[in-house]
Structure formats: structure tokens, C-alpha cells
Amino acid sequence: MILTVTLNTALDITHRVASLRPHTSHRVSEVIERPGGKGVNVGRVLAALGHEVTVTGFAGGGTGRALRDGLAGTEGLTDALVPVAGATRRTIAVVDEHSGDTTQLNEPGPQIAPAEWVTFLDRYAELLSGASAVALCGSLPPGVPVGAYAGLIRTARSMGVPVLLDTSGEPLRRGVAARPDIIKPNADELAELTGSHDPLRATESARRRGAHTVITSLGPNGLLATTPEGRWHATPPGRMHGNPTGAGDSAVAALLSGLVTRLPWPSRLAHAVALSAATVRAPAAGEFDRATYERLLERVSVTTAS
Numbered sequence: 568m569i570l571t572v573t574l575n576t577a578l579d580i581t582h583r584v585a586s587l588r589p590h591t592s593h594r595v596s597e598v599i600e601r602p603g604g605k606g607v608n609v610g611r612v613l614a615a616l617g618h619e620v621t622v623t624g625f626a627g628g629g630t631g632r633a634l635r636d637g638l639a640g641t642e643g644l645t646d647a648l649v650p651v652a653g654a655t656r657r658t659i660a661v662v663d664e665h666s667g668d669t670t671q672l673n674e675p676g677p678q679i680a681p682a683e684w685v686t687f688l689d690r691y692a693e694l695l696s697g698a699s700a701v702a703l704c705g706s707l708p709p710g711v712p713v714g715a716y717a718g719l720i721r722t723a724r725s726m727g728v729p730v731l732l733d734t735s736g737e738p739l740r741r742g743v744a745a746r747p748d749i750i751k752p753n754a755d756e757l758a759e760l761t762g763s764h765d766p767l768r769a770t771e772s773a774r775r776r777g778a779h780t781v782i783t784s785l786g787p788n789g790l791l792a793t794t795p796e797g798r799w800h801a802t803p804p805g806r807m808h809g810n811p812t813g814a815g816d817s818a819v820a821a822l823l824s825g826l827v828t829r830l831p832w833p834s835r836l837a838h839a840v841a842l843s844a845a846t847v848r849a850p851a852a853g854e855f856d857r858a859t860y861e862r863l864l865e866r867v868s869v870t871t872a873s
């Protein structure tokens with residue numbers, strides 16, 4: 568089983584508008600509501616790829632109920648979310664159909680009480696004992712200590728479970744110092760972590776700080792991977808138009824899938840780029856267009872980076 572952790576789960580609302588203009592009102596042409604938060608999206612994609620996956624983190628209130636209802640019945644996915652008194656947040660993605668741009672509004676999330684955090688830690692250790700890999704994903708809700716991911720990484724490492732971290736800011740900085748197996752920042756998050764805007768230098772700096780492998784997402788330009796076995800740049804054949812929300816989560820799903828099935832790095836990266844691009848073609852995060860995924864897989868270019 569692959570375990571994904573989303574401490575700040577979300578009910579993702581996607582609104583489509585003809586053209587987004589500040590200071591005006593808009594008619595929404597379509598509303599999509601889906602269970603979300605980065606690790607939840609990773610879990611949904613992994614389940615669609617045929618993996619057994621367990622999602623944990625927190626869920627509460629009416630939004631938490633809607634999120635859990637949305638997960639129920641997903642084949643291969645087990646809901647091990649810890650109930651909390653506060654309400655799960657909503658995140659709003661507004662897709663501008665004219666420009667193709669997406670604007671994201673992410674609420675902060677519910678206050679997590681100290682006792683709820685302790686309950687989560689117990690559940691996490693229990694779940695890890697049956698996990699082949701774990702992904703720690705997304706922002707932290709209020710009340711969760713800023714060093715939370717560092718502690719979760721240390722627990723996973725002490726139990727011999729490979730751990731991937733996908734977060735930003737101070738939680739990323741502290742998490743990296745706990746030596747995760749893989750981090751997957753985007754170029755801005757990596758620059759913030761290392762102070763360097765040169766992606767190759769920045770990945771080396773992140774590795775010196777503790778990350779074993781750094782997979783940097785370069786948006787439409789693919790992925791740059793710096794691993795103990797080598798460095799690669801994987802690029803899609805062309806630019807995809809659609810909703811990019813969740814594209815990074817699909818890359819994480821492919822990296823975990825490649826990790827547990829022991830795919831060589833170049834193939835892992837090809838899957839990650841193709842799946843990511845296929846997610847842009849789907850209406851919401853946590854979903855992908857299978858035909859696009861299969862078509863692109865043959866056409867992703869993976870070259871050695873120097």
C-alpha cells in the first residue's frame with residue numbers, strides 16, 4: 568500500500584468563466600466539486616493507475632463530509648482521514664476559458680487542536696507499518712507545528728519507508744533537513760529554499776541540505792531530476808492547454824508508482840511528465856486524460872542534464 572498524507576485537505580471547487588476580469592462580476596458556466604488537497608489528488612491518481620493507496624490527514628465539518636463522500640467507492644483507495652472538530656477548507660480554482668489561465672484561492676484550513684494532532688501521529692505510525700512508500704503533501708493547517716513534516720519524515724525513515732515531500736516555505740526547509748528520499752518543489756519553491764535561481768545549482772544546494780533526490784517541476788518545460796544515480800531533464804512534446812491544477816500531484820503519483828515498481832529513473836520521469844500533461848487536459852485536479860497520457864508517454868524526451 569502507498570500512503571499519502573494531506574494535513575490540509577480541501578474540497579476543491581473549480582469555476583469556469585468565459586474571461587476573468589478583476590472588479591467585474593462573472594457568470595460561471597460550470598462548477599466542479601472534488602475531494603482535494605495535494606495528497607488526496609495523488610491518492611486518486613495512484614488508485615486510477617491500479618495501486619492500493621491509503622489517504623490520511625484531517626477532515627471535518629460539512630466540507631469534510633462532502634470530501635469523504637467524494638472518495639467513497641474509489642476502487643483501490645482507503646480513507647483513513649482523522650476526524651477533527653473544525654471544518655475542512657475549500658479551495659477555489661477559477662479557469663478563464665479565453666486565456667486558459669487558472670486563478671487559485673486557497674483557504675487556510677481549520678484549527679487543529681493538540682489532541683487531534685496526537686491522534687494523527689498515532690494513526691500515521693500505524694499506517695506506515697503497512698506502507699511501501701509515503702508522500703507528505705501540501706500546506707499545513709493552523710495548529711500543526713511548522714516542523715511537522717520533519718518529524719513525519721524521521722518516523723518514516725526509522726521504519727524504513729521511503730518518503731517523498733511536496734510542500735513549500737518553512738515546512739519544506741525543515742523537512743529537507745530531516746533527509747527525505749525525494750522532494751518535488753517547483754522552480755520558485757526551490758529558489759526560495761536555496762536562494763539560487765539557477766535550477767541546477769539550486770538542486771545541488773537542496774541535496775547538500777539533506778534531500779537525496781530533487782525533482783524540480785519546470786511547469787510546461789517538464790521536470791529536472793537530480794538523483795544519486797544521475798541527472799535528467801524530461802520534457803513534454805508540446806504545451807498542453809487546459810487546467811494545470813493538480814499537474815504536480817500527478818507527477819508525484821507517477822514518481823511513487825515508479826519507486827514501488829522499481830522503474831529506472833528515465834522511465835519514471837517520462838511517466839511523470841506524460842501524466843502531468845494529461846492532467847492539464849482533465850477538468851479537475853486528481854484526474855487525467857488516459858488517452859493523452861498513453862499518447863504522450865512515447866513522445867516525452869528524457870536527456871541527461873549536465
Ligand SMILES: O=P(O)(O)OC[C@@]1(O)O[C@H](CO)[C@@H](O)[C@@H]1O
Pocket residue numbers: 575577579603604605608658671673704705706707812813814815816852
Ligand atoms: O494549499 P496547498 O495545500 O498548498 O494546496 C492545495 C491545493 O491547491 O493543491 C491542489 C493542487 O495541487 C488542490 O487540489 C488543492 O486545493
